[in-house]
Amino acid sequence: xxxxxHTLIGAVIGSxxxxxxxxxxxxxxxRIKKLDGVAVAFGAVYFGFSLMLIMGVLGAAIGLWRxxxxxxxxxxxxxxxxxxxxxxxxxxxxxxxxxxxWIATPHxxxxxxxxxxxRLVNAAxxxxxxxxxxxxxxxxxxxxxxxxxxxxxVCTDVIVRAYRAALxxxxxxxxxxxxxxxxxxxxxxxxxxxxxxxxDHRRVPNLQTLFQRKGASLPVTPDPTDYRPxxxxxxxxxxxxxxxxIVSDRRSLDGARPxxxxxxxxGAREEDGLFAFPITGHYRxxxxxx
Numbered sequence: 334x335x336x337x338x339h340t341l342i343g344a345v346i347g348s349x350x351x352x353x354x355x356x357x358x359x360x361x362x363x364r365i366k367k368l369d370g371v372a373v374a375f376g377a378v379y380f381g382f383s384l385m386l387i388m389g390v391l392g393a394a395i396g397l398w399r400x401x402x403x404x405x406x407x408x409x410x411x412x413x414x415x416x417x418x419x420x421x422x423x424x425x426x427x428x429x430x431x432x433x434x435w436i437a438t439p440h441x442x443x444x445x446x447x448x449x450x451x452r453l454v455n456a457a458x459x460x461x462x463x464x465x466x467x468x469x470x471x472x473x474x475x476x477x478x479x480x481x482x483x484x485x486x487v488c489t490d491v492i493v494r495a496y497r498a499a500l501x502x503x504x505x506x507x508x509x510x511x512x513x514x515x516x517x518x519x520x521x522x523x524x525x526x527x528x529x530x531x532x533d534h535r536r537v538p539n540l541q542t543l544f545q546r547k548g549a550s551l552p553v554t555p556d557p558t559d560y561r562p563x564x565x566x567x568x569x570x571x572x573x574x575x576x577x578x579i580v581s582d583r584r585s586l587d588g589a590r591p592x593x594x595x596x597x598x599x600g601a602r603e604e605d606g607l608f609a610f611p612i613t614g615h616y617r618x619x620x621x622x623x
Contacts, residue, residue, distance in 0.1 A: 449500055449619040450563025456499035457491055457579045457594040460601035464491070467598045476530040477506040488577050488596050489535045492565065495579060500619065508534040508543050518542060537575035541567055541614050549618035557590040557607060560615065566593065566607065567614035576610065 460483075468485040478497070481490065496502040512519050512528035520538040533539050544550060544565065552559070560566065562582035570576050578595030585592060585605040593606045 450561065450617075451582065452499035453495050453563040453619070454579065454582050454594070457495040457601070458581070458603060459498070460491055460494060461594070461603055462601075464596060464601040466600055467596055471532055474505070474531045476509070477503050479505055479530070486596060487535060489537060489540060491594065491596050491601055492540065492577055492579065493534060502620075504540065504543070505530060505534040508539055511543055511546065512539070515546070518546065537567055537577045540565075540577060541575075541616075544614070544616040544618050547618060549616045551615040551617055553612045553615045555608070560591055560607060561617070562591065563617070563619065565614075565616040565618065566612055567616075568610040569613050570597075570610050575613070578606065580607070 463483055464486050466485045467487060468481070469487050472481050474480065480486075480494065483494075486494075493504045496504055509528050509530040512533055516528060519533075519542050520536075522538070523536070551564070560580045562580055564580040566578050566580060568576045568578070576595070576597060578593040578597075581592040581594050581603055583592045583603065584590065590605060590607045592603050594601065594603045595606070596602070597606070
């Protein structure tokens with residue numbers, strides 16, 4: 334009976350551990366993929382039940398080992414009481430619980446710490462609900478690290494703020510230094526005679542030029558799978574207005590396209606807009622090194 338009891342206890346605790354891991358894994362996958370739907374749910378359920386089986390088998394094996402241990406002790410010292418049995422067994426359920434907590438800690442935390450693109454997306458998303466208006470007015474800024482008030486800005490401010498917060502890359506400084514050394518390489522449509530650190534980094538064509546010169550350009554294609562989280566996409570809005578946005582790690586309602594994080598006129602938002610306007614550039618820039 335003790336063998337059966339220990340085996341069942343091990344299987345139950347192992348199964349509960351697996352179920353806990355599967356549940357947290359499912360929540361995290363849904364959070365990351367958002368509406369990427371059925372495939373994610375089935376994958377998470379399969380993952381959870383697989384862990385339940387593995388942990389159940391391990392629990393049963395430990396239960397078997399504990400039962401043999403107690404049978405040997407019973408032969409020498411007499412039958413152990415229930416309290417003694419539970420006290421002696423308390424180490425391995427604790428180990429299982431600690432293991433479940435360790436495994437169930439959302440894997441995206443570690444992934445985010447190591448993935449600059451994920452950090453960039455999160456930094457852009459953090460601006461949603463903070464930047465509430467679109468204001469293209471010329472403002473004198475400190476240098477480096479200058480910024481307008483966080484509740485306002487333009488599309489480029491979403492990009493600049495995300496790079497500073499996530500990757501410690503100051504696009505204001507990068508653009509200004511590159512324009513000082515290679516002013517002729519940058520667009521001249523504003524009739525500037527010298528770099529201006531107050532506005533240069535807030536102009537989409539200048540950011541495009543910087544990314545191109547840094548070797549960050551990627552092909553523009555009609556395939557949504559080519560646009561990864563953290564990528565930058567420039568577009569041409571009606572009236573020949575250049576625009577820039579960050580590709581999100583969340584998907585459109587139909588799952589066909591990644592969402593975009595940008596400020597297109599009503600503050601920072603995350604919405605379906607990848608192919609809403611003609612794409613003029615595609616960039617993947619995660620390092621300030623040449």
